[in-house]
Amino acid sequence: MHSRRTFVSVSALALLGAAAPVARAETGFTTRFVDIIAADGVALKAMVLEPRTPRPHPAVVLVSAWGGGSTQNVMPARTLASHGYVVVAYGARGFGESEGEVDTAGPEDIGDVTTVLDWTCANTATDPARIGLAGVSYGAGIGLIAAAFDQRIRSVVSLSGWYDLVHSLYGNETRRGLVALILYTSGWAHGRLSPETDWMLRTFFDPTPDPVDREVINEWARVRSPRRYLGRLNENRPALLIGHTWSETVFPPDQMVELFNDYAGVKRLDLIPGEHASAESGGLLGLPSETWDTVHRWFDATVAGTDPSILREQPVVLRARPGTHEPEFHPGWRSAEGEPRRFYLGPGQDESEGVIGDAPRPGWTVEIDTDRDTAAYGGVPLASYSFEALSGEPPRTWLPAVDRERGAVWTSPELPQRLPVRGAVSVRVTVVPPAPTGTIVAYLYDVDPADGGRLINYLPMSWTDGAPGEPEAFDLRFSPTAYDIPADHRLGLVIDTKDPLFIDWNSGGGRVALTSPEADPSHVDIPVGRGEGTPR
Missing domain, CATH: 2.60.120.260 (Galactose-binding domain-like)
Known part of the structure; x- marks a missing residue:
């Protein structure tokens, strides 16, 4: 029997980076806060949770969502650390306590993931052959792209992420204006947008856009789309868990189904009722969360190697609307489709x-x-x-x-x-x-x-x-x-x-x-x- 999922309004996500309480030391692991210095000198603020036992441990890097900081993922981090993982949770540049400007999953953000992995391997008791990465929304997109460039990431979890940012912005030749406005205003409210990001989002709202500007925005979005790096992802073959909701207004689920079908490695797709990040937000507040339970099981199977049971389940898992339904398990997307x-x-x-x-x-x-x-x-x-x-x-x-x-x-x-x-x-x-x-x-x-x-x-x-x-x-x-x-x-x-x-x-x-x-x-x-x- 699956526990009932707990949901919290996604508006709480942006507040977690500043407001979540953190214990400095817990039974079984220690907690410390560090600055991880990026290649360009930007200080990324990170929370490091490390088991007290000295042996090498599996590790998970948690990347913050849009507007979040190093403590946004504190509750999942504590659960993972209590089960023997080194956990490094950091705020993406330009958000929370981290320095720099928001690069919107651009090359600087992807380089930051490699920097954080370098630091983790050098400064914690991490087994470099057992590293996973997870993120919600913004962190999910950064993690997918980073997994295409860093072979040390053996497992990646995308929760409420995206595959094709051009499609998200301009699906069916129609701009998703209200969602983009929310991202723009919340970006400035909780961070520091780079001049490039600021120009792209402001130009997106132009009522009579110039075709040249439209193509500039499209190319900017392509660079920030995991779709562009599918070949590299398929070469690196990290185990891929995709968690998404049916009624996403930010990143509609069709692109994540496409990613699942395109990807050649070990994979799982969970699709459930809800809105952008609604399935994850309860777990970020420490409430019971089936979504985060699945993430922990996924890492136990594909990073720690302690419990492979989730890999024996059918890889496409659906919950129907409306209301709460028992999960449907399918061997592939074609089997799930009517x-x-x-x-x-x-x-x-x-x-x-x-x-x-x-x-x-x-x-x-x-x-x-x-x-x-x-x-x-x-x-x-x-x-x-x-x-x-x-x-x-x-x-x-x-x-x-x-x-x-x-x-x-x-x-x-x-x-x-x-x-x-x-x-x-x-x-x-x-x-x-x-x-x-x-x-x-x-x-x-x-x-x-x-x-x-x-x-x-x-x-x-x-x-x-x-x-x-x-x-x-x-x-x-x-x-x-x-x-x-x-x-x-x-x-x-x-x-x-x-x-x-x-x-x-x-x-x-x-x-x-x-x-x-x-x-x-x-x-x-x-x-x-x-x-x-x-x-x-």
């Missing part, structure tokens, strides 16, 4: 309501206002899905409240049985744009008998060189999820043109048409799984 089942978008009995059915019904057109929002929304970053992780309830929207002049709505008949969604839902729809640039946002709902919609997923899609009045087919591929729609509920789809999460490309006027040609009927493909996994 088989696509096609539903078609059609006209309803009146122009304000469409239907989702089993047979093609092409030939319809619905028009909606551009640049005007509806009651459908993707949630509040770092809040809505943290609440879901705690309560089991996704964000809700009452579908009759969606203004049909601003948004198109389709619903299916009541489902005769539970529909286990496993994988990435996709929508094919033809758009007739009113302007060369524009954005649509699609929302997928679990609709109850009272027309209340629980949000399954959402996705923006933008065009920047469209031909006004000319139909263009779009394939909207949502991030993967695991969601069980109950029997007697309905499947719902809403498409509008605006959401506060995104910087859209709408020009402020006109109506965009959504249509379904005879030759290419608009449809929804739902990956329908069994809703169960194999034994561990």
